[in-house]
Each structure stands twice: as C-alpha cells, then as structure tokens.
Amino acid sequence: MPLFDRFLFAFTIASHIILASVSIAIILVISIAEFLSLRRSDKYYSALSRRLSKVFVIIFGIGTASGVVMAVELVTLFPGFMTLVSETGAISILYAEIFAFFLETVALVMYVYYANYLSKYAHWVLSIFIAAGAMLSAVFITMANAWMNTPNGFDASVFIQSGHVTGIDVWAPFVTTSTFAEVAHVLPTVLFAGVMMVGGYFAWRYIKSKDIEEKKMLTNGLKIAASLGIVTIVLAIISGINEITTLLQLQPLKYSAIELNPTPGTDLPEKLFGGLTNGKIYGAIPIPHLQSLLVKLETGITTVPGLSQFPTSDWPPLYVHITFDTMVIGGLLLGLFFLAYLVDWAFLKRKPHESKLFLYSWIPLAYIALMIMELGWVTDEVGRQPWVVYNVMTGQQAANSTSGFLIPGILIIAFYVILLPITFYFFAWVFNSKSKPEEEEQNPKTANNMDMSY
Amino acid sequence: MNIIFELYFAVFAVFASLFITEIMSSILLLLSWKQASSKALEYIAPVWEVTGTFAAFLVVMGDFAFPSLLVPIASMFAPLLTVFLIFFIARNASLAFAEFIVKRKWLDEARLYRIYAASTLFLGIIVLILLSALVSGAGVNLSQQTFLLGTWLFSHGSLLFVVGTLCIIVGLAPALFSIDTMKNIVLPLTVTGIGVSVLAYYLYSSSFVSLLMLIPIPLTLLIGVLFVISKKTAAIVANKAVFITALSVTVFSLQFLVYPTAIGGQLHVDIVTTSGPMTSAYLTITAVGGALLAIMIGFYMSIAGRSKNSAPARGSKQRS
Numbered sequence: 001m002p003l004f005d006r007f008l009f010a011f012t013i014a015s016h017i018i019l020a021s022v023s024i025a026i027i028l029v030i031s032i033a034e035f036l037s038l039r040r041s042d043k044y045y046s047a048l049s050r051r052l053s054k055v056f057v058i059i060f061g062i063g064t065a066s067g068v069v070m071a072v073e074l075v076t077l078f079p080g081f082m083t084l085v086s087e088t089g090a091i092s093i094l095y096a097e098i099f100a101f102f103l104e105t106v107a108l109v110m111y112v113y114y115a116n117y118l119s120k121y122a123h124w125v126l127s128i129f130i131a132a133g134a135m136l137s138a139v140f141i142t143m144a145n146a147w148m149n150t151p152n153g154f155d156a157s158v159f160i161q162s163g164h165v166t167g168i169d170v171w172a173p174f175v176t177t178s179t180f181a182e183v184a185h186v187l188p189t190v191l192f193a194g195v196m197m198v199g200g201y202f203a204w205r206y207i208k209s210k211d212i213e214e215k216k217m218l219t220n221g222l223k224i225a226a227s228l229g230i231v232t233i234v235l236a237i238i239s240g241i242n243e244i245t246t247l248l249q250l251q252p253l254k255y256s257a258i259e260l261n262p263t264p265g266t267d268l269p270e271k272l273f274g275g276l277t278n279g280k281i282y283g284a285i286p287i288p289h290l291q292s293l294l295v296k297l298e299t300g301i302t303t304v305p306g307l308s309q310f311p312t313s314d315w316p317p318l319y320v321h322i323t324f325d326t327m328v329i330g331g332l333l334l335g336l337f338f339l340a341y342l343v344d345w346a347f348l349k350r351k352p353h354e355s356k357l358f359l360y361s362w363i364p365l366a367y368i369a370l371m372i373m374e375l376g377w378v379t380d381e382v383g384r385q386p387w388v389v390y391n392v393m394t395g396q397q398a399a400n401s402t403s404g405f406l407i408p409g410i411l412i413i414a415f416y417v418i419l420l421p422i423t424f425y426f427f428a429w430v431f432n433s434k435s436k437p438e439e440e441e442q443n444p445k446t447a448n449n450m451d452m453s454y
Numbered sequence: 455m456n457i458i459f460e461l462y463f464a465v466f467a468v469f470a471s472l473f474i475t476e477i478m479s480s481i482l483l484l485l486s487w488k489q490a491s492s493k494a495l496e497y498i499a500p501v502w503e504v505t506g507t508f509a510a511f512l513v514v515m516g517d518f519a520f521p522s523l524l525v526p527i528a529s530m531f532a533p534l535l536t537v538f539l540i541f542f543i544a545r546n547a548s549l550a551f552a553e554f555i556v557k558r559k560w561l562d563e564a565r566l567y568r569i570y571a572a573s574t575l576f577l578g579i580i581v582l583i584l585l586s587a588l589v590s591g592a593g594v595n596l597s598q599q600t601f602l603l604g605t606w607l608f609s610h611g612s613l614l615f616v617v618g619t620l621c622i623i624v625g626l627a628p629a630l631f632s633i634d635t636m637k638n639i640v641l642p643l644t645v646t647g648i649g650v651s652v653l654a655y656y657l658y659s660s661s662f663v664s665l666l667m668l669i670p671i672p673l674t675l676l677i678g679v680l681f682v683i684s685k686k687t688a689a690i691v692a693n694k695a696v697f698i699t700a701l702s703v704t705v706f707s708l709q710f711l712v713y714p715t716a717i718g719g720q721l722h723v724d725i726v727t728t729s730g731p732m733t734s735a736y737l738t739i740t741a742v743g744g745a746l747l748a749i750m751i752g753f754y755m756s757i758a759g760r761s762k763n764s765a766p767a768r769g770s771k772q773r774s
Contacts, residue, residue, distance in 0.1 A: 062550060069543065071510055083522065402528075408536035
C-alpha cells in the first residue's frame, strides 16, 4: 500500500508541523512576556507567561508523541530511505536534533516543575533554553530536508548503480548547497504561522472577553505576537525570494513545475494559477514579462528553464504550481496586513491591538498563515517527486513493500483527527481556567504561582 | 568489544529503567489509587517528558547504529510498532491533559491518569513482546523478514518472559514508592519473577543461564531485600536516583541476551553495526551531545535535590 503509506506519513507530518510551529511560537511569546514582566514588574505580562506555560506543557506532551510517531513511521514506512540516511552523514543531523530535543525537555522540566527553586531571572533564562532547543530542532530537521533536496556527502553515482554507499563525508550533509536558503526560509515561516495562531486566539478572546483585566493581558499578548509577526513576515518574504532563486539554480525541474513553464524561454510571463494539458497552459492569469524580469534581476540568468528540458517521467505533479501561487498570494496578503498594522501602530500612533478591524482580520488570517505554511511544505515535498532524495532515490525505492499498515494506520489517523481539535480546545480551556482548587488548598505557595489574577 | 553497541545498549538501559519506573507507577495507579496516587504522580510529573525524549533518542540512535537492520525491522514489526504508536499518543495526551484538568462531568484527573496508566501498561507489554522476539527469535523469520505473533505466543518461553518481567516490575513497585502496606508482596513477587524469567531464558537458550546472571539476579533481589529489612535501607532504594541507577545497571548487564547474537542466533550484531567513517561521527556526536546532556541532567538533579529538601508533597507540582 505505498499510496496509503505516503498518505499516512503526509498526514502525520502535516499534523506535527502545526504542533511544532505553535509550540515554537508559544515558548517565544512566554520568554518575551516573562522578560517584560521582570523588567517592568508588569502583572499582565506575568499572567500571560504563566497561563501560556501551562499550554506549552500540553503542546509539548502531544508534540513529543507526534515526533516519536514520525520517527518510527520513517523507519516502518520508508525503510529504504532511512537506510540511505543512516548509511550517510544525514543521520548525524537527526542525531544532533535529538540532543536539541533533550535541551528543550530538560529545561522545560526545570522551568515548569521546579520554578519555586529558581531565581526569577534563572527561571526566565530557562525559557530561552527551551526556545533554543525547540528552534534548533526545527533547524536540524530542515537541514535534513535540505539534504533530501540537494544530497551530498556520498558518491551518488555509485549508489544509483550499485546500491552501495561509498565516499562518505559524514559532516557534509550539515551544509548542502540548499541548506542556508531552506533554513533561512523555513524558520521564520514556521514561527510566523505559530505566532499568527497564537495572536489569532488572543484576538478572538479579546473580542469575546468583557473582563477589562483580561483584555489588558491579551493586549500585551497581541503586542508581542504582532511584533514577532512583523519581524518574521519580513524575514519570510526576503528569504522566500532567496529560496526561489536557489531553487531555480539547484532544482530547475522543480522550479519549472511550480512556475508552470512548459518550455524554457527568455521572456516568460508570471502565470497565476492555471494548468497544463498537452503542452498548453489553460486557465492562467498571465502577467507578461514578469517572471523573466524577476529572474534576471535576482540572479542575472536570462533563460528561464522549462519542463520540456526534462523527461516527463521525472515531472512532479503540476498542482504544485497552484499550491505555490496560493502560498505566495497568501503571504503577500499577510504582509499587507502587517504593513497596515505597523503603519497604524508605529506611525499613526494608534492601538491596532484594540481595533476591531485588526482583531477581526487577525482570526481568518491566522488560518491562512497555517494553510500557507502547509502549502509551502506540500510544494517542497511534492515538487521533488518522484524523488525522495533528489536524483538518487524514488519514493517507490524508499517505501516498505510489505502490507499491514492499513488498519493501524487508519487508527493513527482517526486518533489525530479526534485528538488535535480536542488538544486545541483544551489549550483554550486551560489558558482561561483558574488553578485546580485542591492545589490552591494544599500548597498556597504554588497556588500563588498558578494564580490567574492579574 | 563493540563500542557502538555498548553505547546503544547503555542508552537502552536508561530508557528501559525510566520506562519500567513508569510502568511501576501505572500498575500502582491501577491497583491501588488511594494508597499510591500521590507518590506515583509526584514522580511521574517531571519524568514522563524525559522518558518520551529517551524513546525518540533510542529510535534515532538505532537508525544510526544499525542501518542495515532498518528494512528487516520495518518489515517484521511495523504493525506492532504502529499499535505501539497509538498507545504512545494515548499515554502522552492523557497525561498532558490530566495535569491541568478540573473535573468536568465524568472526566476528571483520576480517570485521565488511569487512561495514562493503562496505555503505559499496554506499551510495556508491546515492548516486552518485541524484546522477547529480539532475544529468542520466536515468531521471527529473518531471511523472509516476517514476524508471526501467533507463533511467538505459542513458542517456549515467550509468555514466561513477559509474565516474569511483569512480576518483577509489580514486585519492586512498592519499593520505589515506599508503600509499606504492600511490603508483603515485594519479595514473593520479585523472587517468582526472577525464577520465571530465568526459566524463560533457559527455554530460549541454555547458554543464557550462566555466570553472567550473577549481576542482574542479586542486584534485583537486593532492591527488594533492602526495602523489606528496615526503614533505613528502604529509604535507600526509595531514592529515585539510586533506584534508576540500580535498574539501569541491571538492564545493562542483560546485554548477553542480544550480544553477540540476537533473534535466537539469526543475527550477528557486529555484522549489522555501522562502520567506517560513520563510527567516528556516531562517537563524536554522542560524546558532545552526551556531555551536554550530562550537564543538563546535573543541573536538573541539583535543583531536584534542593526541592526535595524543602518541598511539600504532591498536590504541589512546582509549576509556574
């Protein structure tokens, strides 16, 4: 069942990405809020960080499970791929990632369960360690993905001919030709999507709440989320431009597919949406000259590649053009939102965090941000098909040939379908709830720490 | 000596010890909620995240150490591992929710912790089935890359392996949490568990019953004996660091069950171990990462020690 296996893994990773991005965003917001509460002795920032730290424990627990599911599924569903990874230096990246994960875990345990035995600043420093561990994990995983796009550190031609891994350079996979571009783009976009989700929840809660004190806390949360959103969207746009030019040079077939170029050319339009049938474009909205102009400006390349330069058996599914365009347009929309936010906040000196227009806009935009992050991942992965490791190993070669995943696989999917909404509902519930009464009774000291007063 | 294997098995021993202590907590939560819940939950709260991280560590380290085993393992154990994953998600989700839930209709903290305990127990049984198959080769055909659960079930020693290990776990659980009211079951269950386990090993291969058993058997017995003879000695084994260290040494000393050959002699571990330049990468990252981990654990232990000197009992999760 290779198709089901792929779907199962895609489903798992799509779910995991959501948890990962939200958890990275939450821990950054916690860390910033805690720092501001210490510097300004601000009870609203303090309450915000305390409430979010409870949410973070839950998301960490679910995220760890989801991470282990992914690690095991990689072996059970794609043993051929994992064997190649494990026989080359690429495994070193995943191995290093585990230590980043440990950094996050141990720091979190101390941060959450031993808060009373740390000074305030030591407690805050631990939040930085947690954030560093979470972000390093994301960086390492992205490095492994970059290796899949531009594999190095072994003799690929020998492997293709014989299946044997030779000429190993164990450290080379840490720095492939696409690593910098990919990490530089993935990190801000993942963080951005998470920040949008967290900010979206704050906005929704602000609209709903009638409690003035809570609104003050949420306003502080929105300030942090908006600041992070502005910084990360700028980084995402700049790094996105760099990523597409890197793609053009390193993976011209993938570039041709996402730009839907049937043939190479020197004066190609930018095509919005549309499809390709019998070598002809249909349903696209062309912007004349734009693609060639952008490519020339960014890279100096005058001839833009096209699909006809490559055998059709190597073409990825061309719907990556749609996913890519949707991602770019969604990104631009979000960029415009934050441009308006910045103008309102910094130049017009108004309060966008309390403006109904911005608050109501933030909620759907949070979902759009999540969607474009997922679409970016789909574009990257599907755009590499039929290769799992570019020009080295196909999905068919990587997959497990045995059956037997169907029923347990469906159970895993069903579990996620039920668990994820419950988890997010529970986040909201925990964020808004008071301490457990028995904790307040038994341990007033801790109860004070968990107090949801402002 | 195969240093790659030794390091891997050392990490396995730590993971197994943490996991066994979680199974001990789970059994007590299921069997004796009133007596054990406060002590067991106080222990689980900070540890479960670390156990989960060790699980991920073990998977990736295994990928690194034994790359040529991945295809056979995937072919043989994929369905069982997938069931494992379902219980793993259930374990994490129920525990994460339990830490913060306030009673809502039928759902409360106790019920969620029981779901956690049941999931952990099922996970333990799946792990024991896998380990038994990896030791004995029961149900496993390595050349055809198949594993038949039915064949495993009716093979000599399979059930004894699981039952024996569970007896030891249940037997030593009161020692870990100093539950005096359960003192009477400690030695009988531990001794029975050791006897049944040794019989299982003997049925797997008579060569397993050798002088090498002189480390794990006395060490396991010692934990039980120390608990029952006096309050002073009971306090030694109730120290979690001491208990986990003793358990790790015990598990580590059982490596003769899978080295130099595993799966009932079908697999020569040295042959499937990574080699060449990958060895240096494995050792370098393990050394650097291990040092980092040791520093963090040291810091954690010092804070945990500080908290123990002044902390009230549970109910009192030191959460910010």
